[in-house]
Amino acid sequence: MSPPNPRRTNEQEARPSRGIPEATVARLPVYLRALTALADRGIATASSEELARAAGVNSAKLRKDLSYLGSYGTRGVGYDVEYLRYQIAREIGLTQDWPVVIVGIGNLGHALANYSGFVSRGFGIVGLLDADPARVGEQVGDHEIQAYGELERVVSEYGVAIGVISTPATAAQEVCDRMVAAGITSVLNFAPVVLSVPAGVDVRKVDLSTELQILAYHEQRKALAGPGTGPLSQVDGIPVERSPLVP
Amino acid sequence: MSPPNPRRTNEQEARPSRGIPEATVARLPVYLRALTALADRGIATASSEELARAAGVNSAKLRKDLSYLGSYGTRGVGYDVEYLRYQIAREIGLTQDWPVVIVGIGNLGHALANYSGFVSRGFGIVGLLDADPARVGEQVGDHEIQAYGELERVVSEYGVAIGVISTPATAAQEVCDRMVAAGITSVLNFAPVVLSVPAGVDVRKVDLSTELQILAYHEQRKALAGPGTGPLSQVDGIPVERSPLVP
DNA sequence: TAGATTGTTAATCGATTAACAATC
DNA sequence: TAGATTGTTAATCGATTAACAATC
Known part of the structure; x- marks a missing residue:
């Protein structure tokens, strides 16, 4: 069972890089934000207990989650805030910048385009597209709204992998199909429809009325x-x- | 174990009204939307297979989920679309209207205020509040922005139970505390912070950059x-x- | 009746949590 | 060394899924 050499093979075990549970992946951004907040307050080291409190989870869960990434803490001491922050960012893939295109620049699209957390968190808007010719040319934040027809050009020019859909529900599937055809493999959907996509494409959905309904229940x-x-x-x-x- | 009378006690078993799993609750709004879409297309009856396809889940899961609400289908036939839609709406609590207050009317707040799905899905905006005096009085959709100081009055006048926070991160906890003090017991938070609330208060969080980070991973x-x-x-x-x- | 489809059972899978040995 | 805290184990809990008896 154990290899001839008892020394741990760090490359394989300390960075599994595979098989992190979905529930854990969904919490990594929360930990990242908590660490950034601690760093901003000048805190250099934090125990799992402190970090868990800042993230709103219990400490056993946090330690278990972090154990999937590797052993980045020090027993008896805690975690180095800056070091752990970097490791999580690397695991998520935020040490590079992700170019993002947004289609549908209505009220919500405007809000998304102006969202400062976008740039600061490893994402960069490279295109704001709308099908309404009356909107094309309008300045929104640092960007000018372009015609929907520019989608393929923008995706290939910037190597866009992530697309955001903030169109009306009726347009969403068509936009999604065209994004996928253009090479996009991850979609964040704000339209209240179930998108169908080919295997290998990830879709996440954000839905205001679903959230409200869960609260209402x-x-x-x-x-x-x-x-x-x-x-x-x-x-x-x-x-x-x-x-x-x-x- | 079994009661003297073998007839099923429908009041207790057909409508548990207690103990519906969280994962199921989170899918009920999706089923509701799928049923509404089917009804709009004039479809009166649907099998679990058809309904599941429309909702983007597998049919075993859908039947299991629906079984927590009661027995609303007909073996060999399927589900009556209109009847099931009503039963789910009743279970969620959408047969009544929920008054909602939104605090923080920036870009996102505007988008939320103009979101048509709000009214059509059992929710009604009864107040748009902002702390910036320059914004007070501005017309947004059917409503006029009011001063943040009006929070307590609006909550008590309309019996608001659900509050939406779309303020900057720095203001969110203070707004939340004041909402809770005013009597709100469910909060939908769009600000990128972990809110702390007393027991008995539900918080749901919608976070754009978290969603993008999960996709990036x-x-x-x-x-x-x-x-x-x-x-x-x-x-x-x-x-x-x-x-x-x-x- | 024969065919179709639900509602439920039971097996499996994944997530959470407490507890504690390892170790700084 | 003594105290603190991680990383991991194992038990528990909850969610998913396939299969099928019940029944329209």
């Missing part, structure tokens, strides 16, 4: 339990005094 | 595997031909 449960009914089984706490639901 | 994995390397273990498919990542 829990809110209704709280109301059914009634004020003062005691702890709820599902939600992690007791109902607090609330105002009536509908005026 | 998978994108990097595809690049590491290399074009033509064959199926990836984690991602559900084979890498397709891609453009270079960085120009």
Whole structure:
């Protein structure tokens, strides 16, 4: 079972680079942000307990998550904030910059284009595209809205791998198809439709009304339990005094 | 174990109304949307297979999910689209309207305020609030931006249970605290910070850069595997031909 | 009745958590 | 060395999936 040489083969074991669980991947950006916040406050070292508090998870989960990346902590001491920050950024792939194109520059597209976290977090907008000729040429932040027809050119010129869809629902599938045909393999979809894509293309969806509906479900449960009914089984706490639901 | 009367006690078993798994709750809005789309196309009945395809899940999962709500299908036939749609809406709590307040009316707040899916899906904006006096009075959609100081009045006047935070990160925790103090028990947070709330308050977070980072991680994995390397273990498919990542 | 499809069971898989040996 | 804290193990919990008996 064990290799002839008992020394650990760091290249294989310390950086698995494969097989990080999805749930862990989804938390890495949260840890990254927590580390950046600690660094900004001038904190050089943090224990898993402190880091977990900043990230809003429990420390066992955090240590387990970090163990998939390698052994970047020091027993008895904690984690070097700057070093761990770099390791997570590298694992996610943020040591390079990702060119991103946004299609559909309505209200939401404007908000996305002006979102400062975009540039600061390893992403760069290389194109804002809209199908409405009346919008083409409009200046949004540092960019000028281009015609939707420019999609293929922008994708190939900048080597875009990630596309953002903030069009109306009716246009989203067509835009997605064309993004994929142009070479995009990751799509962030804000339109309220289920996109169908070929194997090998990743889609993530952000949906305001889904989020609100999930909250509404829990809110209704709280109301059914009634004020003062005691702890709820599902939600992690007791109902607090609330105002009536509908005026 | 079984009650004296073998007849099923529908009130308890057909409508558990308690203990629906979180993962199922998160999919109910997706099913609701799929059913609405089917209804719009004039389809009156759908099998679990058809419905699952429209929702982008597999049919076993869909049937399992629906079984938590009750037995709303007909064996050998399928589900009545309109009936199931109503049952899911009722389960989520969308047979009533939820008054929502939005704090922070920058680019994103404007987008949210103008989002049509808001009203059509059981939610109603009852207040748009901003701390910047220069913005107060501005008309956004059907509403006029009000002073942040109006928060308590709006919450109590309309019985607001759900608050949306679209402020800068620095303001989010303060806004959240004040929302909770005013009686809000569900918060949808768009600011890139981990909010801390007392037990009994639900928080959901929507975070653009987190979503992009998750995509970047998978994108990097595809690049590491290399074009033509064959199926990836984690991602559900084979890498397709891609453009270079960085120009 | 024969065919179709649900609702449920049971097996499997993945995620979370507590506990603690390893080790700084 | 004594104290602190990581990295890992193992137990538990929850979610997914295939398969099929129930039943329209």
